[in-house]
Amino acid sequence: MRTRWLRWLLVPLLVVPVGWLLFTGLGHDPRLIPSPLVGKPMPAFAGTTLAGGQFSSAELAGKPAIVNFWASYCIPSCVDEHPVLLDLAARHVGELQMVGVLVNDTTDGARAFLARYGQVSWPNLLNADGGVSIDYGVTGPPETFFVNSQGIVVARHVGPLTAAVVAEELAALGIEP
Template sequence: MRRTVLALLAAGALVSGCSTGSDQVQVNNGGEFRFVAATPVGEVIPESERAVAPEFSGTLLGGGQFSSEELAGDVAVLNFWGSWCAPCRVETPEFQEVYAGVRDEGVQFLGLNVKETDDQFALAFVDRFGIEFPSVYDPRGEVALAFRDYPANAIPSTIVLDRQGRVAAVYTGAVTQEDLRAVLDRLLVEGV
C-alpha cells in the first residue's frame, strides 16, 4: 500500500512538472526562476517599462562563438527551443519564414537550443527545417538561466528585444508567424 501511494505521488509530481501548458514544456535549469507574465498576443511592453536584457554568450551549433553584443542596434528575436519539443517543430519553420522576410530590415534571430542531449539532434533539426538563423547550443540551460526573470524556462519561449537591447515582448509557448510579424513591425517603427 505504501509503495503504491509513493508511486502515485511520484507519478503525479512528474506529470505536473511537465505539463505547464498545452504547448510548452517546463525545463529545470537548476536555478530559481521568477515568472514575468507573458505579453499578450501582438502586443509589446511599453517602452518606459522595458528592462535591459542580460548579457550572454555561448557556442553556436556547428561551431564558433556568439555574444549578445552582436545584437546591438537591431531588433532581436531570441527563441528557446529543443528538437524534442513538438511545438518547436511547428513554430521554428514559421520563424524561418519571418526571418527571411525581415533579416535585411535590422532584425536578427537567434535560436537557443536547450536541454539537448547531443548537438547532432539539434543540427539535424536545423537541417531538416532549413533554418538559416544561428542557434546557440545551450545543453545545460545557462543562457536560459541568465534570463531567469523571464519565462525562458518553458520551451518554447520567445523573447523579443528592441534596438536598445531591452525586453519588448515575452512569449511562452508557440508564437504564430502573424503575431511575431506584428510585434516586429511595431518595434521597427519605434524611434524612426
C-alpha cells in the first residue's frame, strides 16, 4: 500500500517538471536566440572550395563580408534566398565580400544546386568535417553572418535572407542597400 501511494506521488513530481521543460523549450524560435559571436571577431577558417581552390577567412579582411551557410538539401529556404544573394553580389561588387559554407553537403549536390538555381561569383567552402559550422554555432542552413571591415560579427540571421533583411543588415555595415 505504501509503495502504491509513493508511486502516485513520484510520477506527477517527475512528469510535470519534465513536461514543463519540454513545453517551454520547444516553444522558442531558434531565430530569436542571439548568437554569442555578435560583437566578437569572426572565427577564422580555411579550406578547399567547391571550385577546387583554397580559401581562408583572412582573405575577407578589410571589407565588410557575408558568410552564408547553405546546403543543396535546404529546400525551399536556400532556394528562396539564392536570388537575393545573387542580386546582392551583383549590386555590391568591390564593396562587399561573400563566402558560402556548405553544411553537411556533398560536392555533387552543391554543384547540382548551383547549376539549377544559378552559379555564384563567390567562393564556397566545402567544410567536409563540419568544423566551420560548429565554430559559428550554426543550427542548420540557411544561416548568415554579417561581418564588418574590422572582422567583427555584427549580425546573424537564421533562415532565408530576404531583400528587407539584407537592407537592414547592410545598413548596419554602413553600406547603402
